[in-house]
Amino acid sequence: MKPQMKNEIDTHIRFNNWAPSLVGWYRRVKRDLPWRRSKCAYAIWVSEVMLQQTQVITVIPYYQRFMERFPDVFALAGASEEEVQELWRGLGYYSRARRLWEGARYVVRTTGGRMPEDFASLLMIPGVGEYTAGAIASIAYGECVPAIDGNVKRVLSRLLRWEEDVDKAKSYRFFLEYIKIVLPADCPGDFNQGLMELGATVCTPKNPKCELCPLQVDCQGYSLGNPTVYPVKKSREKVKEVLRPTLILVCEGRVLLKKRPSEGLLANLWEFPGEELILDSLADYSWYDLYKTQVIDRSYDEIVEELLQAKTNVQGPLVHTFSHRRWQMYWVVLNLDAGQSLDVHNSEQTIRESSSDYLGSEDRTCWLDVSQLERIALPVAFQKIWSTATGITESVSNSC
DNA sequence: AAAACGGGGAC
């Protein structure tokens, strides 16, 4: 540690022996959460990955379904990515699911399925970073290592009146060294969880319940009067505006789906064919060109062209916001039933088998029975389009 | 050091 940082820490440390207060408080009030009923490293791992950037209340049902289906690292490693993504649908940050799955396969491949039992070994698992490795090591194995997440940074920034942007690397390094000093060797798991539990239930971003805080007398932010000026955040994100024309091709109770690329946004998930456009409007947009570039099978060209010429009923917009991008979604519904019979060489069976490796395969499209839409990994954005489109369709047919 | 990566809960 740099001497400068040591001095910085010393200036922040009073006679603080607040760790026992925190641990005592945690043991008294901790919530009864599914993953806290297990000391199994795999169970902790699954919960920690799900809890990345996701609130406890959202995770609980996903965690229970996941552990029921994949009770151990063998079960997860033996599954297909498609199957894992189906259980993850709606949870977001889908690369987490793929990395967890890859991590399970890594563990089975390298150790035969025995979970690594120390921080450094856990850190080698793909998808496991410093936080997750620290959480598993301290909670499952009692190893004396920090686990610093957003909650911990918020609590410490208030406790110590940390004036710098908490998202900077320097802040993380400081919190890391500080925690190493105050971390109790006999109960690192409860200490780490206590800090996170405090951030989640008492030292909240807005309206912190300082009257319930076990660290109130130690808290410099509280003594200042307004702890919510911390944490200081300067980082600011700009949201990109993007148009998203989408094709809903329906035939004989099936709808055309396409598998997204294996990298980037919503990787390997299903979508209705379409593209992203950085334009101001869809004026003069050629939906037929979109169809020609997105659908490789040329069997439907004639009827699609006919339908688009007859009356291109563009619907939308429907807005869907990601953390860094906003889609303005427009779509056309094309019913091909009047045309030739559907080529059903692709079906639900194909989806399951085609899950993991599409590299080298040119046609990523597939006809799926509409009743199966709720069972596959279809991102929320496209669920929204589908429910809106079918809702409108039904109301129109009802009114006719 | 900064950007990419989702969705939902809370207000």
Next chain:
DNA sequence: GTCCCAGTTTT
């Protein structure tokens, strides 16, 4: 609408 959540990887 806004903010933010038991973060990791890639550039």
